[in-house]
Structure formats: C-alpha cells, structure tokens
Amino acid sequence: MRYAVDTNVVSELMRSHPDSAIEGLMVASIALRNDAMLATRNTLDFDYLDTPP
Secondary structure, eight states: OOOOOOOOHHHHHHOTTTOOOHHHHHHHHHHHTTTOOOOOOOOOGGGGOOOOO
C-alpha cells in the first residue's frame, strides 16, 4: 500500500503549527488523510494531533 503526502493538509498544519518540523507535518498529514494510526516514540512532535496517548 502506498500513501501520498496531502499538501493541503500539510499547508493547514503549517499555518496552525508554524514551529513544527516539515518532516513531522508530512508524516502527520499522511496519517490524518488516511485515517491511519501513527505510532512513534517522538510524541512531542505530534502532540498537536489531539490523539489519545
């Protein structure tokens, strides 16, 4: 299965979270767009997603 970065979602995330790294925003956009679970040890970069711990 292949997932693509949704540039519209990345743009919106960039506006609301300008201090976040672009790489994290791209990963988040893929998870959000595809209703996918995001598993990471780097939870600080994804706190803005409002997902359960």
